[in-house]
Amino acid sequence: MKILVCISKTPDTTAKIAFTDNNTKFDVNGVQWIINPYDEWYSLVRAIELKEADPSTVIHLVTVGAADTEPIIRKALALGGDEAIRVNLESDDSYAVALQIAEVARQGAYDLVFTGKETIDYNGSSIGGMVAELLDLPYIAMATKLDINGTTATVNREIEGGEETCEAPLPLVLSATKGMAEARIPNMRGIMAARTKPLKVQEPVAADVFTAVTSYGLPPAKAGVKLVDAENVEELVRLLHEEAKAI
């Protein structure tokens, strides 16, 4: 089986969110970059588990980004995976990114393409569905469990208020979320091995750009908390009813 795992780079979850250049660019000053948690903890680890169960499995990683994504890819390779492909394009347009991933997927004829549920910076939740449509493949979003039996995948996915079990033929595109696997940390052997694993750089195919971010902003700050005495809970309820009109 051949698996492609999409890896994206995001600021650490505790990073300070600020903007520069007249609020048109994210301020990368002092930002710690990480592998998008959904890609690292869920997609990649589940792919590695599948390879552990069947060593003939091949795992490729793909990232669409500039050279500064390479430390992230090396870390992903240290966790596992056989080789990585970086498409040399930096873009905030989901379609342009998805087109590159679809192109890599088409060339590699993968049985499974993993994406994360969403990137925690852009929160698009779009790439997986776009890649699937570009390849005319089924797509299961928010997958929490995956088992492969021959050429059939059995998948649990989140639905509102619960979970659903479904079955789909391979090849298949998935977006992974919590439940899919348990996070791992790379060990020394993995880190050493990652140094020599192939990391191919590929130029992007021509892509239309559908969207562009023109500016950023922060939501208005809260006015500050109004504290009510623990002995006076009725006062809180009155405030919520009369002042906040929330109940």
Next chain:
Amino acid sequence: MSVLIFIETADNHIKKASLEAICYGAKLAEKNGTVAEGIILGAVQDNLAGLGQYGLKKIHQVNQTLLQTFDAQVYAKIIAQAAAGTGADTVILSNTITGKTLAPRLSVRLKAGLVSGAVALPETENGFTVRKNVFSGKAWAAVRVNTPVKIITLNPNAYPVSTSEGLAEVVPMDAVVEAGRIKTLQVQKASGEVPLTEAEIVVSAGRGMKGPEHWGIVEELAQSLHAATACSRPVADAHWRPHHEHVGQTGFAIAPNLYIAIGISGAIQHLAGVNRSKVIVVINKDPEAPFFKAADYGIVGDAFEVVPKMTAAIKKLRGTA
């Protein structure tokens, strides 16, 4: 030209998030001097013509048994056909799990730029720009869409529902419906509960509750408010509560009118899922808990004492004591 709104259903009823999407689409159509039309797939028990009061002029319905189970590939083809048929220049969906699965497919099919998680009406005076949430609600981005057709998924609870007079014309639509490739084997769903992502009020509790056996007072408070229940991540990880209640960076992102956080410290990753709530109430025994910084109202106190008192006060207010 028109604005086409995908009307999502759950258990044969129209979802509240879709009513918001309809009102949003109708307002956009009014702004642009076009009309708002809807597309609905499968059967529904609600009165469709009545959706006219939210601003829809026409509703295209494809009602075939194959559509009773959702398959994004099948649905996307039909919605794309409807968009072409109505000459839609904008297609609106809800930013629900269904919307997140469908919209990217539609984007590719229609060669239409997608803005997911919109929180405001598009600015159309100078191009077409939509505000969306980024950095898990910690910021917004204005996204310009350059394609002739645009797709927007609207965040639940981001746009108010309003009504006026009006009836929509319901027209059956001809479509070739194929069988999907994904087969549903089993659905496990807590029935009768308020869906978390659509709830107006959410009562949420964390590790401060000490153990699952203490959730009774949380549920009673939720019931008194007709609220949905949620929890922090360690609570779901420890299986004190089901995973679909977990909110935050790695759980669901919600934006209710009122979020009540009980015994939750307010870690940045928790806030990432709830910081768009309109009013936040924090009940925590530690006055230094970071959550108070993000709250509108707070009580420093023991949840085991404060929460039952709050339930009683609400029942008194509502006359149900």
